[in-house]
Amino acid sequence: MRLLPEPGRAWPEAPLLFERSRPGRRAGRPPRPDLPVPELPDGLRRARPPRLPEVSEPELVRHFTALADRTFGVDTGFYPLGSCTMKHNPRLHERLAALPGFRDLHPHQEDEAAQGALELMWRLQEMLAEIAGLPAVTLQPAAGSQGELTGLMLMRAYFADRGEERDTIVTADTAHGTNPASVTMAGYKLAKAATDARGNLDVDDLRAKVDERTAGLMLTNPSTLGLFDEGIEEVARIFHDAGALLYYDGANLNAVAGISRPGDMGFDIVHFNLHKTFSQPHGGGGPGGGPVAVRETIEPFLPVPRVVREGDAFRLDHDRPKSIGRVRGFAGPFGVFVRAYAFIRAYGPALKEMSEAAVLNANYLLARLRDLYDLPYDRLCMHEFVLSARGLKREHGISALDVAKRLQDYGIHPPTVYFPLVVPEALMIEPTETEPKERLDAFVEAMRRIAEEAAEAPELLKEAPRSRPVRRVDEVRAAKHPVVRYLFEEHPALVP
């Protein structure tokens, strides 16, 4: 292992924990009760101990500190990763989720001894119902995609209960990958609906695809293009007239909280992404929360257990004969609920200002960037928008990826790239409501300079990034010869 960096390099190498390991080192000393340890039945005892790292506590702290330093978060700077709503995460939430009354509460604790937790969940359900414009909420799903799956299972149960046979789900060609993936996992067939020139669903195309075999539509609104579907009322009519249901992918709810409610748009089932709209920190990939809100007609099918109120008491109700069953352990990711609850209580009815600021920030960026990059759909946007590097590609051979990598050199996390698929060389930009104008202006300035560099010094973009711990990473090699765990003796050396 090498602990001595190249002199003058701001980013010293970070050896793997296993490379920091030395036989006989240790950090933790668990309690050792002064009691005999019984023998285990034959064949159950582990033959060889697992090769966990053997590292002292000081070096463990340094290791994780070094890894954190090599990670860029919202706390580090601007992170306009489209569709992910990378907003500020209030620190208060970490304090609250860590209160012993929550953090150390066993999920099997008797209901009467967990009233505070149950009340928090019940209140959160009520608030989410009001925001969705739908009466019943389950908090159980672990993330948006599980919310989708839950929603589709609810559709199946609903139609089965009515004795209807429907096997197809319609999604938009702009849909997030989780939508079609969920459709398959739920055992449904997929039909794709086209997007029209204004970025709305193509209503004629849609009509052709909806019939008595259609179980429902999955739609994000505003769409992944950051555009509100102006024909949403007609869309809803088409499906409802065919006896089908509408599912609202809530990933973009940050645009419309308090402004337009999915239930009022005609959706029957809605999922929320608590880690997006309601500020659960993204944690390098998770955790999340994907509560689902539904109409009365669908309420009987919601997963068990349900959090219910009886007078001043709250309890978990497992006795729901028509329920689709359980989709996750216990009543859901409670720690996430504490944060979402606190977030909504901090705004109250002013939650609308969150969406207004998010939409204003996005439109400001759009207005200042529209002349520098291609704009496939020339409209005001909602909380995010999609530009294209098509022009740079054509004229200078500079791709959306090159732009993204160069942005890193300007200390900015790149937007989402190459999504949605309907836009070539897509740059999907979502600033969120918590960014100050100066950050937006700095981003515009960076994007402007990059457009200039593309013309005048394209190699700067091709060779970017230069300011990060590593330069551009070889993804092809990673997939061709997968090394997905440390190989001990056979592992390639840190510095060849």
Add this chain to the structure above:
Amino acid sequence: MRLLPEPGRAWPEAPLLFERSRPGRRAGRPPRPDLPVPELPDGLRRARPPRLPEVSEPELVRHFTALADRTFGVDTGFYPLGSCTMKHNPRLHERLAALPGFRDLHPHQEDEAAQGALELMWRLQEMLAEIAGLPAVTLQPAAGSQGELTGLMLMRAYFADRGEERDTIVTADTAHGTNPASVTMAGYKLAKAATDARGNLDVDDLRAKVDERTAGLMLTNPSTLGLFDEGIEEVARIFHDAGALLYYDGANLNAVAGISRPGDMGFDIVHFNLHKTFSQPHGGGGPGGGPVAVRETIEPFLPVPRVVREGDAFRLDHDRPKSIGRVRGFAGPFGVFVRAYAFIRAYGPALKEMSEAAVLNANYLLARLRDLYDLPYDRLCMHEFVLSARGLKREHGISALDVAKRLQDYGIHPPTVYFPLVVPEALMIEPTETEPKERLDAFVEAMRRIAEEAAEAPELLKEAPRSRPVRRVDEVRAAKHPVVRYLFEEHPALVP
């Protein structure tokens, strides 16, 4: 304000909070009781509001995160800052100090409602007494230097009580600056004792300086040279024979815990540095803790309040007629006590291993570096040792400061330089017990390369550091034209 860094630079600029400020922005919204606010008497109302920064919470979090990133701590890497004992700070301690029963405990709470806190302090006193080899302890002093001052006040009270007039304190020429400074603040005259060729106190010189006007000696043992005074017994005899007292500066206690106790060495008064030996995090400059242990004869003079035990109960005793009085608010920095208490309980009698490891680490470095740099006192060392860059200076014009700055480029915090004063071009190196061998080896390697660079490419050293957010800082200009606060409109621009 500039939020956009030079592209490709790993260290973006960090504007001042005041430069991030925008009129009307705010983070916190305190509670506003629905009650009338009374008028204030004339002239008491603030005429102009203070120009505190106006910044939203997201930007405040980013600001402090950016400042943390520009700060090197023990968690970042090796920090052999001599005399400061920069050891690992167990994270558990932060958890414990933050327990509501401690963190939210009001210092005026009635004793019977603070028994847990009082018991912790009483137990800590007992443990420190055992480690010092002296019976009575006050926890009140806020840091080592206040411990020194307290010790000197105790001497004055002690002699006054005996009707003796003594006005001089002897310190070693190797003494830390706080020693002579404390002597003056306590109203004593200063006498300096010389160090002999082996790095011990020069006993003959000492004899000449001790008489009936001598109140006492202040000594660090091991000394700031990292050497244990081999003549300590004789030294103690000299002072005690003259009726004077011995004060032990405990900053270097990390070398001898469980091995040799100041009380057994003949010291009458001892201070501890809880932030050094007992792992209170140094916090960028503080807080610290400087408890003082004394002999029975001096106990009556200790500061009030004292933490005392009565049967199974504990209380604060303010009624001590002979006490020198109070040196700090309340009973001392309680949060520091929680950490020190936890640290000692984690070792128990094995505390000796802490010092053994500290001394072994230091001697290992000394053995591997002695041929690369000058070694003024050729002996085994204790927990630290002092090298000299005298040779590099003579041969290549490279100073201890140049070595220090170049070490930064190797990702290592420089040792203490130019102290102790008796060693020219001093490099004072203290690895502490928590460093693994690999870190020590990396340091040796860096020091070796630097010695080579001094000969082959001195400019690398002269121009160091290159890997930090700033290059070498102009201290002269800072002192010549002091800018010690933000000047608002008149403040020099971040980027001229």
Add this chain to the structure above:
Amino acid sequence: MSGVGPGYLSLTERDREEMLAAVGVSSVEELFAQVPEGVRLRRPLDLPPPLGEAELARHVEELAARNAHVGAELSFLGAGMYDHYVPALVDVVLSRGEFLTSYTPYQPEMSQGVLQAIFEYQTVICELTGMDVSNASGYDGTTVAADACYVARHFSERRTVVLAEALNPQVRQVVKTYAPGFGLEVVEVPHRGGTTDPDELAAAAAEAAAVLFQQPNFLGCLEPAPDLAQAAREAGALPIAHVDLTTLGVLEAPGNYGCALAVGDGQAAGNWLSYGGPHYGFLAAKGEFIRRLPGRIVGETVDADGRRAYVLTLQTREQHIRREKATSNITTNQTLLALAGLAALAWLGPEGLREVGEACLALAAYARERVPLEPAFPAPSFKEVAFRTPIPAREVVRRARARGVHPGYVLGRDYEGMDDVLLVALTEKRTAEDVDRLAEVLAEVCR
């Protein structure tokens, strides 16, 4: 925009005016013109009034204070979630803003730290389970079981999965919820006196794509796991073990007795109880399954300078590339909790993990001996013991809690005829004295 929102918002009146001007509209209202009148909410949201941070903290603290947490009573609750010690090192991971506020590392150069940590996590999971590949985490111990069935489903023509009845009831429920969508049928094999009979399992597995069993099982018993795995294999079904990471310093790794996949809930290793989540589910498999695995996988590669680097790999498995053909729909996972698990397991190391396991074994054996009740099952325990109670177990819980002791989980919640069975969990945080206290209280309340 009145600006009454909390200090999370950063726009001043002046900012807003400048920005609206740049957009070329005169009000924020105009930006929403694209939202049809018919679907606009024309009233304020009916939500409680805003709370400043101090009031919010006080309100939520009051809610938290109304829960009896494991520090507030002497608790022996387990049954899937365990009160193991969470080392303070975990705080370093959970409190670093960079880990907290970053997301899925789509841009590897921006996220080398998280990527490397996940790679280390994958390695630790592989080592503990005896597998070749692990994903970056699933939602929890229930959903990873369903994921594993989905893997098996694509590996075999068979259309049933077998679940041991002694497998965690919540896991079985979730598998049953998912199975229809996968086109799978679920068959359950009853336990016999607390453990699963290999022959019975073999018979049921004859037509099955996979077999799921748990070690140690939900009833607190050690299964003859190697025999169960062999029975499944011989029946042509993939053996899938549901395991507890904290036992694997002592118990043999599923991969070493022939399991194809290993899954489980990581809570016991480094996560707080948190009333059931968020935690991490882990899923590991033998190499042959790598291209069928659900979720993120991090691989090691090099950068343009040949420097070691990490990156999300084999993404053609995933929804954002493969869409309806993906191996799963998962995207947001449980990375932060998985990293907490990595920290906790690295803090323990091989020695510490063995010591935790042995502490549980010793305490469970001691409880069997001290508690004045009949063990419900003969098979040896690991960290849980089921006891028969002379009065309904629910009543035992009620009375014991009144004495400050939560004696455990009532198995009758999930199993027919077990209303008089109490499942007592022992972690290394409990002491012999704690067990003595439990025995004392149970003696009192069972009179």
Add this chain to the structure above:
Amino acid sequence: MSGVGPGYLSLTERDREEMLAAVGVSSVEELFAQVPEGVRLRRPLDLPPPLGEAELARHVEELAARNAHVGAELSFLGAGMYDHYVPALVDVVLSRGEFLTSYTPYQPEMSQGVLQAIFEYQTVICELTGMDVSNASGYDGTTVAADACYVARHFSERRTVVLAEALNPQVRQVVKTYAPGFGLEVVEVPHRGGTTDPDELAAAAAEAAAVLFQQPNFLGCLEPAPDLAQAAREAGALPIAHVDLTTLGVLEAPGNYGCALAVGDGQAAGNWLSYGGPHYGFLAAKGEFIRRLPGRIVGETVDADGRRAYVLTLQTREQHIRREKATSNITTNQTLLALAGLAALAWLGPEGLREVGEACLALAAYARERVPLEPAFPAPSFKEVAFRTPIPAREVVRRARARGVHPGYVLGRDYEGMDDVLLVALTEKRTAEDVDRLAEVLAEVCR
């Protein structure tokens, strides 16, 4: 070295052998040969046995649980330490390992972050107090008062300092402890019905180097501070104000009514109560005193490339350079706590700080009106009100605490003839309902 020490140590047996070999000794014992036999400890330290992290946590949690903290009762304790709200932003400062584990920034290039934060702290203190220069912090509100006297001592031939009796008793005690060493005599001026009389102060100040008074004072009263400062100045003594940062969004800054120095305890602004510490003491002064100030001062300068940089400056004042001629012996200070203060004050901003002050004013006025007891002093309150109790105040406290309310501080602890005076503190964390509850309980217990 048996290796039983905690996991903070990093040397393995093998490391030790290699290292001893490199040193050229055969045992660790040999390294200590320089320690004379006569002073060696030849037995193990008599300390309780080592505790692993889990046991240690449990033990210390038990100690913490035996204290009635301000969340455990409705508390109106103040008298120098106040239960103001500590924003969660402060956690970012206190939990960042780089701030936590770095030390005095002797090497500016390694510590630009801490240096800049201190520079920002100095600016905030100067703004609030109306001064030109602030140090990087002192130990607490008591020692900075002594430091201020030391500054005055070097500025004047005079050899006495005058302390208002209404100044915090602990502050007066510490000044008295330090004064002899400084060669200063202490004179005290009694309060008159809760406040200090300017003429009396002027008379006492005639021979004094400095005058210290507190605003708002320890008795909860607003002093005629500008008149006191003027009285001191006219008597040729330096006026030094002891102030509370949380009041300075509303109250005039001492520097704006002629004070030479301003000092105080920063706890109320961003530090937890923590049973008395660690907190930060602040000390600020007019420009003319800059070269006499004690402690660290950070200055702005440039680096070799002309880039803005920060550095410890004017170090010739300090002990490590000036030794016995230093302006103070302080080195380790309270930086981390001062940075917490910076975070809390930046979080509030000018508006928030004013709102905090106004909340205190409003609640104090409301308490005066609601509490069924006589205010002890006529002068207006800021955030504390002293009430006369019909029975000994100690007894009132005892009875009220039995009802879950801590009604305040017994002034008889420090002042003759005030055994029946209760000092009630109101911070913005208390509500009108809380005051109603206090009034109700006091009515009950004072019967």
